[in-house]
Amino acid sequence: MSAADQPSGWPLPPDGTGRCDSVPARVVDHDRPCTATAILTLRPWSRLAHRPGQAVPVHTARHPGRWRWYSPANAPRPDGTVELHVRAVPTGTVSASLVHQVRPGELLHLGPPRDTGLHLRDGDLLLVAGGTGLAPLRALVEQVAAAPDGRRVILIAATRTFTGLYDPIALDKLQQAHDWLTIVPAFSDDPQAAPAERGDALTVALRHHRPHDQVYVCGPPAMLDDARRRLPLAGVPEDRLHLPAPMAPEIPG
Structure with a gap:
């Protein structure tokens, strides 16, 4: 400085x-x-x-x-x-x-950082990001990249349309640098989705889910509510499903 x-x-x-x-x-x-x-x-x-x-x-x-x-x-x-x-x-x-x-x-x-429940756990990872929910999940990918340990990581980066995928260059660099990482763009409302996948974040995530995965979901509140309901019903064990803990939207002085 x-x-x-x-x-x-x-x-x-x-x-x-x-x-x-x-x-x-x-x-x-x-x-x-x-x-x-x-x-x-x-x-x-x-x-x-x-x-x-x-x-x-x-x-x-x-x-x-x-x-x-x-x-x-x-x-x-x-x-x-x-x-x-x-x-x-x-x-x-x-x-x-x-x-x-x-x-x-x-x-x-x-201010001081706080834990949200999205810390790294053992095993392969299925990371499901909606919008700017990508941020903490990309940080987890970088943590794995700093000390690769043989795990496989799939990152679903979901938006409504291609133009909503706001960080493609950084994601492409990560994909090119690490053979253990698979990044899957997913667009729910874009008829020109190819080569990305078509569908909402959770639907696409379930196509890639493996029984042993640790599943992390981060995105808008409606997406998190949907994940709490849909993913256990689809076979994701509750002890392997990780969502951010709610944080007060405003912090009093």
Whole structure:
């Protein structure tokens, strides 16, 4: 970091939030591959001790007192940067600002990471991602890549249409680099789906499910509710089905 990036001391809580345990993080890259989705790369002033699958509370001074949970899309990196995938939801204020307003050079604040239940377990993996639910599952893939142990990993990256697949370059690089990894794009409403598979995320996942798989599902709330109902009925053992624990949408100061 340059001298201008060095904090003069532990930062004051951002605008009355009351949180003294946050870490400032500068936005070093802001890419918007889709109209409502952004990929932000942050450089915290001190290393964020996060593990793949965890969630981190994020604050922007544009909305004093408001925090939102996001899961880093990467395993810890040597340079300490953190990648967030954010979709602007229709009623969201923080998410809309992170997608449409925040720019490189701006400071965000990151709170302490929390476990969500999506930590790595033994065995082969079937990872089922809907939309930006891809982020924590991609981080798990990176964790496996850092110490390959012979397991097989299938990642279903599901969206409604091809244009909703917002991170194809990173996924293609992972696919090309690792022969133990199979990435399956799945489009539910795209008649031009080939060579991707056609169908909703869970339907496609069940085509690839093997009895010994550890199954992780991450995506919109309706998708998670559907997974809780459908997958056990389809033969996925409940002790091998892993969904993120619900997190409060807003964190009081």
